[in-house]
Each structure stands twice: as structure tokens, then as C-alpha cells.
Amino acid sequence: MNLSSRTEDQLRVVSVNGDRIDAAVAIEFKDAMRAETDGGPETVILDLSEVGFIDSSGLGAIVASMKHMGQDRTLVLAGLTPTVDKVFRLTRMDSVFSLFATLDGAINELQH
Amino acid sequence: MSNQAPLPNFHFTVQSGIYAAREASTKLMIELAPLNLDVEETGAIELIIAEVLNNIVEHGYPDPKNGGPISIYCEQGNRGLNFKLIDKGLPMPDGAPPVGLAANIDVELKDLPEGGFGWSIIKNLAKDIVYTRTDDANRLDLRIAIAVGSKNNCSI
Numbered sequence: 001m002n003l004s005s006r007t008e009d010q011l012r013v014v015s016v017n018g019d020r021i022d023a024a025v026a027i028e029f030k031d032a033m034r035a036e037t038d039g040g041p042e043t044v045i046l047d048l049s050e051v052g053f054i055d056s057s058g059l060g061a062i063v064a065s066m067k068h069m070g071q072d073r074t075l076v077l078a079g080l081t082p083t084v085d086k087v088f089r090l091t092r093m094d095s096v097f098s099l100f101a102t103l104d105g106a107i108n109e110l111q112h
Numbered sequence: 113m114s115n116q117a118p119l120p121n122f123h124f125t126v127q128s129g130i131y132a133a134r135e136a137s138t139k140l141m142i143e144l145a146p147l148n149l150d151v152e153e154t155g156a157i158e159l160i161i162a163e164v165l166n167n168i169v170e171h172g173y174p175d176p177k178n179g180g181p182i183s184i185y186c187e188q189g190n191r192g193l194n195f196k197l198i199d200k201g202l203p204m205p206d207g208a209p210p211v212g213l214a215a216n217i218d219v220e221l222k223d224l225p226e227g228g229f230g231w232s233i234i235k236n237l238a239k240d241i242v243y244t245r246t247d248d249a250n251r252l253d254l255r256i257a258i259a260v261g262s263k264n265n266c267s268i
Binding site: 024090 | 130131133134151152155156158159162163166169214215217221222224225226227228229230232233236237
């Protein structure tokens with residue numbers, strides 16, 4: 001699992017290149033998220049369209065990343081696949097994060 | 113749901129550790145392939161197994177230098193897939209799984225939980241969860257209401 005990022009206007013898009021964010025890579029994910037977002041644009045879109053599976057550790061790592069970014073920044077999630085979406089719904093974390101079906105949808109919505 | 117041939121019972125063992133859940137998931141999906149499950153079904157199964165295994169690794173075999181086996185048995189029944197997970201690790205505290213209440217997420221950002229979701233996910237998706245401790249082994253029984261078996265030929 002690794003992350004790549006690019007900047008689109010005022011947005012940082014961080015894409016997960018990997019199929020799973022789980023216990024095996026949760027710490028790695030948190031570290032990589034910091035590297036891709038520290039000191040960057042206020043709003044970050046995490047593109048999860050390649051991720052087929054997260055477990056509660058993966059969810060925790062995403063929550064930790066948002067907490068690390070802090071109150072003054074925004075982390076939204078895009079491209080959730082069915083199982084990933086299920087984890088957010090079961091834990092009610094879908095009410096904590098803004099979720100977008102597609103990356104393009106997220107970018108369109110957030111660029112103004 | 114379908115007139116598929118019943119799935120033969122199967123079992124396998126993985127070694128505890130950071131990759132135990134992945135290894136179990138891979139082996140499991142191979143064994144369940146004849147069922148032609150859809151992504152929602154395989155997703156639910158993967159999630160339950162990952163959460164249970166992560167718990168066994170983290171709490172049953174907490175010392176990475178002192179791991180042990182985790183055996184998974186599966187039998188298709190007329191109410192779904194019956195799993196039995198056996199490990200030789202530490203007993204569950206209180207002799208039972210955590211209640212697994214949904215975490216309170218109506219809190220400020222800085223207080224959002226980063227963990228403790230596992231049991232509520234398991235209890236949401238799996239049924240008939242029973243924990244037993246015998247001698248030096250932990251055993252967790254659970255049923256996943258997927259691929260309700262055709263052993264009784266009760267398809268509609």
C-alpha cells in the first residue's frame with residue numbers, strides 16, 4: 001500500500017494505491033498520510049477508489065489522520081467501494097466524514 | 113437461494129502475526145469460491161474474519177515473539193456458514209467477548225475513537241457468537257447468514 005498525491009487548485013488529492021487498509025498497514029498508512037498532507041492545502045480528498053477492503057484498524061487510521069490534520073482542516077473521502085462503505089455505515093462514521101461516490105464528484109463539489 | 117452442490121467442510125490453520133488476517137482471508141476465499149458469492153457477501157465474511165483474527169492476534173497472542181496457531185473450521189449449514197475459530201492464546205478477559213456497543217461518535221474531533229470498533233462490527237454481521245475456553249484453547253463459534261446451504265435442498 002502506498003499513497004500518491006497531487007494538488008488541484010486549492011485541494012490536495014491523496015490517492016491510495018493499494019487494495020487494503022488493514023491491521024497490517026495501519027501505522028504505515030498514518031505515517032504516509034502525514035507525509036502527504038502536513039503543511040499542505042487545508043482541504044484534503046482521500047481517494048479510496050482502489051481500496052477494496054478496510055477493517056476497523058484501517059478505519060481507525062483514517063480517523064487518526066483526520067484528527068491529526070486538526071479542526072482547521074478538512075478531510076473528505078471519495079470513491080468508497082462496497083465493503084469500505086459498509087464499514088463506515090456500521091460504525092456510523094459515515095456521519096462524521098463527508099463521503100463522495102467519485103473523486104470527480106468530490107473535486108467538483110469542493111472547488112469554488 | 114440456489115441449487116448449488118453443498119460446500120464441503122474445510123479447515124486450515126494460520127500462524128498469528130501481523131499478516132494472519134490476510135492469510136486467513138486469502139485461504140478462505142479460495143475455499144468459498146465454489147459458492148460464487150457476490151462482493152457484498154465476500155466483503156461481510158472478510159470483515160468478520162479480519163476483525164476476529166485481529167482480536168486473537170492482539171489479545172490472544174499479544175507477544176509477537178510468542179505467536180501460535182489460529183485454526184478456522186467452516187461448515188455450511190441450512191442457516192448459513194458455521195465457523196469455529198480455535199487458538200491457543202490467552203483467555204478472553206471476563207470469559208466472554210466485549211459487549212461491542214457502538215462507539216459514541218457524537219463528540220468533538222479530538223475525542224473521536226480510533227479503535228474499539230471491532231466487536232460491534234462482528235456482532236452486527238455475525239450471529240450465534242459463542243466463546244468457550246477449554247484447557248488451553250479459546251474457541252469462538254459464529255454463524256454468517258450467507259450461502260444458506262442446500263444440504264436440505266430447501267431452495268425457493
